[in-house]
Amino acid sequence: MFELDVRSRKPIYEQLVEKMKQLIIHNVLKGDEKLPSVRELAQQLTINPNTIQKAYRELESQGYIYSLKGKGSFVHPSSEVDNKEELKKVREELKQLFAEAIYLGMTSEEISALLHEVEGGKQDD
Amino acid sequence: MFELDVRSRKPIYEQLVEKMKQLIIHNVLKGDEKLPSVRELAQQLTINPNTIQKAYRELESQGYIYSLKGKGSFVHPSSEVDNKEELKKVREELKQLFAEAIYLGMTSEEISALLHEVEGGKQDD
DNA sequence: CTAACTGTATTATTACTTCTAGTACAGTAT
DNA sequence: ATACTGTACTAGAAGTAATAATACAGTTAG
Known part of the structure; x- marks a missing residue:
């Protein structure tokens, strides 16, 4: 999906938030599209699921995605964003x-x- | 000179860099004006001199100030900034x-x- | 209902960064 | 000489990030 610099001074979860925001803003990830699950993405990027969750939580609080327990995390449609x-x-x-x-x-x-x-x-x- | 939030998640030296940049950009601190010495500012803000020095070093590498050993640190005149x-x-x-x-x-x-x-x-x- | 997914939460441990503290040295000015 | 400047270094404390291992609750496909 994208690359992260594990050695960077910038925390991994912050890098993750930035990259995801870019993908959402530039419409690579479209409204209501399902994001990879916390565990799946963690495996892909070989980082800890907790770190993914932290990034997702941040994205959710900023209004870029929404999460449904048991279902997954999804892109918040641009038109509905009102933060x-x-x-x-x-x-x-x-x-x-x-x-x-x-x-x-x-x-x-x-x-x-x-x-x-x-x-x-x-x-x- | 200004206020810092010691409890913030943002490191003190970064806050310092931002504030100084603002003062320089908005011409509150003018070209070639002498900045408070590392030790003086540290005392004023009741933080460690090393933290001030870290901020000054960063500002210097970004081209906003220049430092002369034994003399002090000074604002880099805007017209000469070419970073x-x-x-x-x-x-x-x-x-x-x-x-x-x-x-x-x-x-x-x-x-x-x-x-x-x-x-x-x-x-x- | 069960099995296998989802998100979410918690605790413990390790690693890294920030900040402090103390000391030292070199250059400048009076 | 004295008292300023910037700069560098080491050591330790404190806070944050990241990992690891569980656990629980909701959803979905069989």
């Missing part, structure tokens, strides 16, 4: 990153271009 | 964050508005 806390966090991070980008010499034109590049790469299905 | 690695990192983070913002329901207009808000708040002196 005001996450949105607030993202807004703050954007402001911080904009200031940093400008400080490092990026123009607002460059930044806008990047935005529209990302925006253009989207499609619903 | 291609940092810029590359920021570009990647922007793309990731844009995708996330859009996924969470922000429009590109909202994002652009945020950008110009940050941009407008700048002034050289």
